[in-house]
Amino acid sequence: MRGSTLSFRLRWLFLVLVAGQVIFSGCSPQNTLKGVFKKQSPYEKYQSSLKDAKLDQTALGQQWLTAGQQALRQPVTVSLPFKETGYFPADKPLAAGYQFTVKKGQKVAVRVQTQGKEVPQVFLNLFEADPENPAQPRQVAYADTTAQSLEYEIDEELPHLLRLQPELLRSGQYTVTIETMPILAFPVKGKDSRAVQSFWGQDRDAGARRHEGIDIFAPRNTPVVAAVEGVVSRVNTTPIGGKVVWLSDTKRQQSLYYAHLDSQLVQPGQRVSIGDTLGLLGNTGNAITTAPHLHFGIYQFGRGAVDPYPYVHQDRTKPADLKVDEKKLGDWARVAKAKVALRSAPASSAQALLTLPQHAPLQVLAGSATWYRVMLPDGQQGYIAASMVEALDRPLQAVKLRREAPLLDASTELAATQKNLPPDTTVRVLAKQEAFWLVKDTEGTTGWIPVEAAR
Structure with missing residues (x-):
């Protein structure tokens, strides 16, 4: 419909x-x-x-x-x-x-x-x-x-x-x-975020400082690559980082920090593209007692260090496939059972916006996984479990009108009248709400009638 x-x-x-x-x-x-x-x-x-x-x-x-x-x-x-x-x-x-x-x-x-x-x-x-x-x-x-x-x-x-x-x-x-x-490519060739074993903010030196980066573990001499197109700004050796490379990402106003390298294969001022090798992974500096890994950090201009994990983490979760009846999309339907929750999101843990009575009318707008996004006659939207929605192909009952009644195009007194139904007209009731019923007349026209006209 x-x-x-x-x-x-x-x-x-x-x-x-x-x-x-x-x-x-x-x-x-x-x-x-x-x-x-x-x-x-x-x-x-x-x-x-x-x-x-x-x-x-x-x-x-x-x-x-x-x-x-x-x-x-x-x-x-x-x-x-x-x-x-x-x-x-x-x-x-x-x-x-x-x-x-x-x-x-x-x-x-x-x-x-x-x-x-x-x-x-x-x-x-x-x-x-x-x-x-x-x-x-x-x-x-x-x-x-x-x-x-x-x-x-x-x-x-x-x-x-x-x-x-x-x-x-x-x-x-x-x-x-x-x-x-x-937004960045992964900085160790052949690896992804599953290789990260030490994360941002963890204690270092018995709590004297915090870890300003992530540690990515891989075999020694695994290529360490440019995570972004940029210019190598510094190549040097420090007591903590060992052999390090700094890569300037001017597009995002930040520098990428690669530490504990076994060897450095670029020079300051060298322009690199995503995936170009900057050096080989190792455990130099204060990582000499640990397994080979890359310490990877991001330092934003004027702001300092930020957690690099979201910048390189690829979520492998795929959105759920649609498991509802697509034939209902765009149609009016009704609530199949009593006390059904209309929720703010397509999840049983989401906030309940309303509790809908059995046979309440709703229009199915969309489907996500096992949920329908629906709109009530007053325009409110939310999600309802697909198993709680039924089609209007089977009328709830047939009733005779007690008096002449307008067949309206919406469930409000201000709605336009499609036609006037004379007394004793038999209509099939498709869905019910407090003041209006959704019905179909003998000519197949669907619309809304005031409840008192049928009682």
Whole structure:
């Protein structure tokens, strides 16, 4: 029971107006001048085209703008890696918002795949929360119109918001995948973060100092490689570090420190690329009594040492595969059992937002692993276990109307009337909430009726 398709004529007219406005505004001197001072994202360009064509004053245009704002105000909180498959209907503008936190030293990678008869253009925008102004997150990255993916290196460990929104009047299914990855290559050839055996902050010299790095263990003379493109700034020998190499990463305003080398194979001022050999692993300096390993550190300009582990750690966890019925995506459904929790995230440990009664109506927006992301008739979203959701193919009961009743297109007294049903009309009840029931009449039209009309 996905949303009814709008008339071809209306859709054609709306799309022509938007496309024409984009072309016209893109060629105007005013917009050319604006572009000199501020580069707009595809979302912002599309939003401007709606306003320039005064389509933002239409009901559909206003719904589209509101959906984008609501996705940022009320995102769902997810843990990474995360994968979700959902459906965007053509007749009801929707947007998806996801909130997550990524460690400094990592980058977030987002991919979106779409499918459908008329695959929509999907706008992908990433925002960083502003602690001083939570209502106005700062846009930090976006995908261009030719690629449905983006990568962004995290500057601060603040909540980040991802908004996913299709263009108007296009329906389609989408799958969004959000993962993290290190911003640096691993500094020991043939190894990964599983070879780290000593971590940041551990005591050294009986507690006199703290470990300002990580120790990566490997056989002696294993190549130690450049984790980033940069310039070798120093090659020397010290009592603690033994044979060391310093590599300057000017892009990120930091220096990488390689210590306890058995031999150094570069010179100061030498430019290197990722993977170039800097030296061979050993145990020189104060590591002479330990097994061969690389002490790897990161020192940020003006800030000092930071934990290098997130910068080189690759999370090998894969997002869970979808294990729900995709046929329900975009459809209205109902709660299968009594006292079912609507949760803030797709996990049984997530906060319970509400307790839903049996047969309560909900619209299935997306699926993640064994959970559905749903929207209640009042617009609230959350996650519910897929096993607690049932389709509307079997009516709950058939009732005769006691009086004439409007068949509404939403469960509110302000909703539009699709038709008026005369007294004694038999309707099949599909789902129930306190004041309105979702029903289907004898002609197959689905809508909402006031409860008192059926009692």
